[in-house]
Amino acid sequence: MDLGIKGDLALVVGASDGIGLATAKLLAAEGAAVTIASRDAAALAARAAEFGAEAMPCDATDAAATAALVAGWEAKHPRLDILVMAVGGSQRSSFEALTDADWQRNWEFNILATVRLVRDLLPALRRGHSPRVVLFGAASARMPYAEQIVSNVHKAGHVALVKTLSAELIGEGIRVNAVQPGRTVTRLWTQRAAKLAAEEGSTPEAVLARFAQDIPLGRFASAEEVADVAGFLCSPRSAYVVGQSIAVDGGITRGLL
Numbered sequence: 001m002d003l004g005i006k007g008d009l010a011l012v013v014g015a016s017d018g019i020g021l022a023t024a025k026l027l028a029a030e031g032a033a034v035t036i037a038s039r040d041a042a043a044l045a046a047r048a049a050e051f052g053a054e055a056m057p058c059d060a061t062d063a064a065a066t067a068a069l070v071a072g073w074e075a076k077h078p079r080l081d082i083l084v085m086a087v088g089g090s091q092r093s094s095f096e097a098l099t100d101a102d103w104q105r106n107w108e109f110n111i112l113a114t115v116r117l118v119r120d121l122l123p124a125l126r127r128g129h130s131p132r133v134v135l136f137g138a139a140s141a142r143m144p145y146a147e148q149i150v151s152n153v154h155k156a157g158h159v160a161l162v163k164t165l166s167a168e169l170i171g172e173g174i175r176v177n178a179v180q181p182g183r184t185v186t187r188l189w190t191q192r193a194a195k196l197a198a199e200e201g202s203t204p205e206a207v208l209a210r211f212a213q214d215i216p217l218g219r220f221a222s223a224e225e226v227a228d229v230a231g232f233l234c235s236p237r238s239a240y241v242v243g244q245s246i247a248v249d250g251g252i253t254r255g256l257l
């Protein structure tokens, strides 16, 4: 399927690795001019060079760094057609062990960084051609996971963010949607599996196999499988999809809604 995004100007934040990188590569392969952002400038530049993207280092949880990213964008680009925000994650912990600082840090990571990025880029999006915003929530918004209370809460709030923001912006022609990944093989899971394996005296492979057991499809997703749906939402092919958070989860969320 031709996504119809040739020549679009795209910014993908959280894109030196994982699902953000896979999405950025897909957009570039479809002919968009892609800029990627993340914290580690050297890793980012190396990744960008691999597929002809522009690199703009940024810690999206830092308001000043986000303002600098936006200023850099405005200085170089006439408009923004596609914005993808892939920064987020979880902190595995019991409720009792989480401090106020943990809650605050995760709030900034999962919600405030996205709020600030979209808000600061609204002027560039308003000049965009059929502007599209794609955010990443999580399947945990539909089926909270044990020991992930902080991201369960924030990713549930993310659904409300997407719906409300979308309703507010669609009148200006800015289309906002989200993808909710299920368990996906990225650094997030390889690091978690290594930590759990060390605690349990097993192997990362055994941990991943155990976590795959309750996925109806029987395996983790690849970053590319999740990016395929994000790419569709970034495209005019999804023009009538507005304010949705679409699960790409191998069937793990068993609820009706």
Ligand SMILES: NC(=O)c1ccc[n+]([C@@H]2O[C@H](COP(=O)([O-])OP(=O)(O)OC[C@H]3O[C@@H](n4cnc5c(N)ncnc54)[C@H](OP(=O)(O)O)[C@@H]3O)[C@@H](O)[C@H]2O)c1
Pocket: 013, 014, 015, 016, 017, 018, 019, 020, 037, 038, 039, 040, 041, 043, 058, 059, 060, 061, 086, 087, 088, 089, 090, 136, 137, 138, 139, 180, 181, 182, 183, 184, 185, 186, 187, 188, 189
């Ligand atoms: N993987 C899963 O199983 C899964 C499941 C549910 C939801 N999700 C969601 O999907 C999204 C992508 O997850 P992922 O697994 O692809 O993550 P990942 O593999 O951990 O990749 C994260 C990317 O974001 C960058 N990043 C991290 N913190 C950043 C910050 N403060 N500012 C800017 N860039 C930052 C990282 O580079 P630097 O470290 O250099 O900054 C890296 O490029 C997240 O929102 C996550 O919550 C993932």
